[in-house]
Amino acid sequence: xxxxxxxxxxxxxxxxxxxxxxxxxxxxxxxxxxxxxxxxxxxxxxxxxxxxxxxxxxxxxxxxxxxxxxxxxxxxxxxxxxxxxxxxxxxxxxxxxxxxxxxxxxxxxxxxxxxxxxxxxxxxxxxxxxxxxxxxxxxxxxxxxxxxxxxxxxxxxxxxxxxxxxxxxxxxxxxxxxxxxxxxxxxxxxxxxxxxxxxxxxxxxxxxxxxxxxxxxxxxxxxxxxxxxxxxxxxxxxxxxxxxxxxxxxxxxxxxxxxxxxxxxxxxxxxxxxxxxxxxxxxxxxxxxxxxxxxxxxxxxxxxxxxxx
Amino acid sequence: xxxxxxxxxxxxxxxxxxxxxxxxxxxxxxxxxxxxxxxxxxxxxxxxxxxxxxxxxxxxxxxxxxxxxxxxxxxxxxxxxxxxxxxxxxxxxxxxxxxxxxxxxxxxxxxxxxxxxxxxxxxxxxxxxxxxxxxxxxxxxxxxxxxxxxxxxxxxxxxxxxxxxxxxxxxxxxxxxxxxxxxxxxxxxxxxxxxxxxxxxxxxxxxxxxxxxxxxxxxxxxxxxxxxxxxxxxxxxxxxxxxxxxxxxxxxx
Ligand SMILES: Nc1ncnc2c1ncn2[C@@H]1O[C@H](COP(=O)(O)OP(=O)(O)O)[C@@H](O)[C@H]1O
Ligand SMILES: [Mg+2]
Numbered sequence: 394x395x396x397x398x399x400x401x402x403x404x405x406x407x408x409x410x411x412x413x414x415x416x417x418x419x420x421x422x423x424x425x426x427x428x429x430x431x432x433x434x435x436x437x438x439x440x441x442x443x444x445x446x447x448x449x450x451x452x453x454x455x456x457x458x459x460x461x462x463x464x465x466x467x468x469x470x471x472x473x474x475x476x477x478x479x480x481x482x483x484x485x486x487x488x489x490x491x492x493x494x495x496x497x498x499x500x501x502x503x504x505x506x507x508x509x510x511x512x513x514x515x516x517x518x519x520x521x522x523x524x525x526x527x528x529x530x531x532x533x534x535x536x537x538x539x540x541x542x543x544x545x546x547x548x549x550x551x552x553x554x555x556x557x558x559x560x561x562x563x564x565x566x567x568x569x570x571x572x573x574x575x576x577x578x579x580x581x582x583x584x585x586x587x588x589x590x591x592x593x594x595x596x597x598x599x600x601x602x603x604x605x606x607x608x609x610x611x612x613x614x615x616x617x618x619x620x621x622x623x624x625x626x627x628x629x630x631x632x633x634x635x636x637x638x639x640x641x642x643x644x645x646x647x648x649x650x651x652x653x654x655x656x657x658x659x660x661x662x663x664x665x666x667x668x669x670x671x672x673x674x675x676x677x678x679x680x681x682x683x684x685x686x687x688x689x690x691x692x693x694x695x696x697x698x699x700x701x702x
Numbered sequence: 703x704x705x706x707x708x709x710x711x712x713x714x715x716x717x718x719x720x721x722x723x724x725x726x727x728x729x730x731x732x733x734x735x736x737x738x739x740x741x742x743x744x745x746x747x748x749x750x751x752x753x754x755x756x757x758x759x760x761x762x763x764x765x766x767x768x769x770x771x772x773x774x775x776x777x778x779x780x781x782x783x784x785x786x787x788x789x790x791x792x793x794x795x796x797x798x799x800x801x802x803x804x805x806x807x808x809x810x811x812x813x814x815x816x817x818x819x820x821x822x823x824x825x826x827x828x829x830x831x832x833x834x835x836x837x838x839x840x841x842x843x844x845x846x847x848x849x850x851x852x853x854x855x856x857x858x859x860x861x862x863x864x865x866x867x868x869x870x871x872x873x874x875x876x877x878x879x880x881x882x883x884x885x886x887x888x889x890x891x892x893x894x895x896x897x898x899x900x901x902x903x904x905x906x907x908x909x910x911x912x913x914x915x916x917x918x919x920x921x922x923x924x925x926x927x928x929x930x931x932x933x934x935x936x937x938x939x940x941x942x943x944x945x946x947x948x949x950x951x952x953x954x955x
Contacts, residue, residue: 561818561819561821562818562819564821564822565817565818565819565820565821565822565824566809566814566815566816566817566818566820566822566824566825567815567816567817567818567820568818568822569798569802569805569806569809569822569825570806570809570815572795572797572798572802573795573798573803573806575797576794576795576796576797576798577793577794577795577796579757579789579793580789580793580794580795581806582757582777582778583755583757583777583778583781583786583787583789584778584781584786584806584807584810584864584868585778585779585781585782585810585811585868586778586810586815587776587778590816591815591816594816594818598818640797
């Protein structure tokens with residue numbers, strides 16, 4: 394049953410670029426990764442990072458810069474950018490991790506604003522204009538993947554890789570300690586663990602994967618802009634996660650797809666995209682507290698229990 | 703390492719602002735004994751526990767575990783040194799199953815806890831021990847149940863199983879029967895008696911029948927200070943204790 398569903402998903406993913414504009418699909422995939430990286434912290438460690446965009450945006454610039462100025466192949470540029478992002482995540486974590494709740498959110502927010510300012514002032518980013526003309530360099534230095542549809546399959550494979558990485562972390566011995574910290578940090582400490590260490594590592598992983606998404610996005614659009622570092626993106630990823638269901642594995646992916654698709658549909662109506670987001674947020678908070686996937690899961694369990702007797 | 707007293711506090715004190723929640727507490731817990739700490743609400747019992755486990759930093763005094771000064775250790779290191787505690791407020795990992803709860807503790811002090819790239823199967827060998835610990839507290843049938851779905855009594859039993867997973871030499875139990883109905887108190891008392899064999903236990907408890915049946919020695923705390931200490935007969939006949947505490951309880955009964 395499960396395998397059949399996964400196979401169906403794979404088949405759809407492979408066929409989609411023949412029916413839908415590949416750039417839209419690739420944007421969705423980038424945000425699927427991004428929202429999942431955010432949910433790793435919020436849903437599985439209980440940390441609300443209100444600055445996740447700093448990892449997305451910084452990596453986009455770094456990958457773009459590497460591809461523009463050096464001859465490195467595309468996967469090296471993406472991995473290098475993700476690594477820098479992970480290091481930034483580790484540093485932010487080191488400073489912020491002793492705080493919880495709103496204080497943690499505010500510290501991460503401050504860091505993100507600082508990164509935004511730095512990137513705005515730096516020369517290599519192109520400031521307000523952004524960084525243009527990022528090449529889709531050959532994969533492994535030899536395989537030409539620059540055509541849109543081919544590139545879609547590359548992005549799809551990278552997404553599968555990133556999602557698998559998150560799945561691995563959540564379902565690992567380490568992941569169990571993360572969930573325990575989320576449920577009761579003081580108790581974890583009293584059992585002999587150092588929760589702050591686990592949280593810093595989780596921040597590094599989350600930031601690395603968010604950075605991976607950002608670097609990928611830069612190669613999709615072939616430009617990087619300050620929008621990717623802005624606090625509206627940090628806010629949007631919260632909306633995606635809540636809409637899909639925080640702490641569920643697939644929820645943030647569904648949420649990301651829905652929001653990106655909606656933004657695209659409503660783009661022609663200008664401000665309406667924002668208004669729609671606001672309305673969705675209110676509806677989710679009022680009626681779908683566990684998010685779409687969370688509520689569906691709860692409904693499914695209720696029905697199964699009823700059928701059992 | 704076989705000192706006569708497993709745990710000692712010397713001149714232990716803690717100030718909140720100008721208020722001493724715990725003051726000049728000298729405590730000696732004999733190895734292998736069950737030592738009770740009683741006293742009215744707000745006497746400073748939980749604060750004492752927080753100080754002993756270094757959840758709170760003491761303002762004065764020192765803490766000696768197995769003859770070694772642990773006053774400067776972190777909470778997590780205190781656990782590693784062999785002293786584990788339970789909490790007054792139920793402290794389970796609510797969204798995790800009973801088995802997972804215990805398995806978290808079994809990972810303590812092991813390198814496996816940091817392995818984020820390994821599948822859960824890599825710690826499957828801990829399941830046997832986790833099941834034993836659950837059986838020990840009568841939770842073998844609830845292994846797959848989320849902690850939040852357990853009854854109150856079972857949650858407290860799960861906490862004890864989790865604490866025992868550390869195999870601590872010294873165990874601090876903060877009101878293990880708090881909020882329990884009569885039907886749960888008897889089994890939990892028996893459970894504590896059973897698991898305290900070969901360990902040293904310091905227990906905060908309001909239920910005096912539990913105290914009298916379990917403890918070898920009793921320290922009475924009042925307004926942050928030790929009022930008196932002795933066995934049940936001595937303490938319960940002490941005029942000051944009756945006035946400060948027991949009288950109040952008996953009135954309430
Ligand atoms: N973190 C704190 N800040 C300020 N006052 C505290 C704190 N913790 C405990 N107290 C105070 O210390 C006193 C002792 O509390 P506690 O140790 O919880 O008592 P008990 O466990 O004996 O009922 C109480 O008056 C309580 O209000
Ligand atoms: Mg108390």
